[in-house]
Amino acid sequence: MKAIIRIFALVFIIFNCLTACTNLSSKTKLYDQLGGTTGITHIVDNLLYELSSNDQVLPLFTNTDIARFRQKMIEFIGNVAGGPVLYSGDNMVRTHKGMAITPGQFNSVVEDLILAMESSGTPVAAQNHLLQLLARYYSEIISA
Numbered sequence: 001m002k003a004i005i006r007i008f009a010l011v012f013i014i015f016n017c018l019t020a021c022t023n024l025s026s027k028t029k030l031y032d033q034l035g036g037t038t039g040i041t042h043i044v045d046n047l048l049y050e051l052s053s054n055d056q057v058l059p060l061f062t063n064t065d066i067a068r069f070r071q072k073m074i075e076f077i078g079n080v081a082g083g084p085v086l087y088s089g090d091n092m093v094r095t096h097k098g099m100a101i102t103p104g105q106f107n108s109v110v111e112d113l114i115l116a117m118e119s120s121g122t123p124v125a126a127q128n129h130l131l132q133l134l135a136r137y138y139s140e141i142i143s144a
């Protein structure tokens with residue numbers, strides 16, 4: 001009888017632990033899943049590296065202040081991901097106005113971002129969540 005009670009107790013403890021762990025991961029903010037500002041900075045630096053060999057979009061960055069772009073991108077992602085971060089840059093329409101960005105160019109930047117997140121070791125669920133949030137800006141960026 002004692003053995004059965006012990007087994008029940010053990011199953012109960014494992015079940016509670018698994019439930020707690022699942023709730024914890026679904027309640028954790030995307031910002032934290034991305035590693036906070038440190039993790040996001042790492043992702044953006046990897047993105048800059050990928051963009052530097054992306055011939056489809058590189059010509060658009062000829063006159064860009066890369067230090068500013070880097071900083072604003074870190075802020076933008078941190079803010080969109082629900083972090084305690086203020087985005088101090090321009091809105092997406094004004095920023096990309098007149099660049100005539102095509103869907104193909106947009107996709108190539110998204111592909112670079114995926115490579116950047118992979119290199120940073122970002123969990124796949126967090127990658128998908130961020131891509132989903134950024135996809136909301138598609139029409140603003142494409143039609144700007």
Ligand code: HEM
Pocket residue numbers: 057060061063064065068069072073076088089090091095096101105106107109134135137141
């Ligand atoms: C989800 C997609 C994108 C996001 C979240 C995004 C976000 C941003 C942000 C935050 C900035 C800095 C704004 C500022 O300086 O105030 C910026 C600048 C810029 N973006 Fe994007 N962008 C996206 C897609 C693209 C695409 C697809 C292209 C080109 C194909 C592009 C080209 C540029 C360029 C060239 C600049 C620099 C503009 C300048 O020199 O002032 N972006 N973007």
